[in-house]
Amino acid sequence: MPLRHRTQKWWKKLFMHLFSLCFVQAKILYCKKTGSKVCRGDFVIQLGTEMSHNFFAAKAEQQRRSVASPAPPALKPSSASRLVAQHSHYPANIPPTPKKDKPYRACHVCYQRSVKDRGGQKRIDCKRRETRFWCPVCKVALCATPCFQDFHSRKNFL
Secondary structure, three states: OOHHHOOOOHHHHHHHHHHHHHHHHHHHHHHHHHOOOOOHHHHHHHHHHHHHHHHHHHHHHHHHHHHHOOOOOOOOOOOHHHHOOOOOOOOEEOOOOOOOOOOOEEOHHHHHHHHHHOOOOOOOOOOOOEEOEEEOOOOEEOOOOOHHHHHHHOOOOO
């Protein structure tokens, strides 16, 4: 590896190397699929532009949806309607409270799993998993992965 990143930790060097390999592989696949030849620098700029455009378009759409329509009534966590795709269930940060700018809450799925694993008895060594994410529709705090998907796709998420 070149000496220009000499002061970086080894894992940062490895990450950057693998990241650049991903760009090279993506360019190769792109050139094979489209049949066009484009230089690596132009491809990286085009890729970054497309990715940022998709990100900001999705953010704008999400903000439009939240501003344009009032929030649907809160669903109970036990409700089966959390499994139906009629509502837009997307993870979001828990909104700030007057006392905390970045509040944390216990993950509903992790908590239920820990209680069920112990037969209803909470053990002293049981660690509480806290998260900053929740489902605004269901009003339930959930870990981003895998609990959010488990909660919204399985009837029995335990």
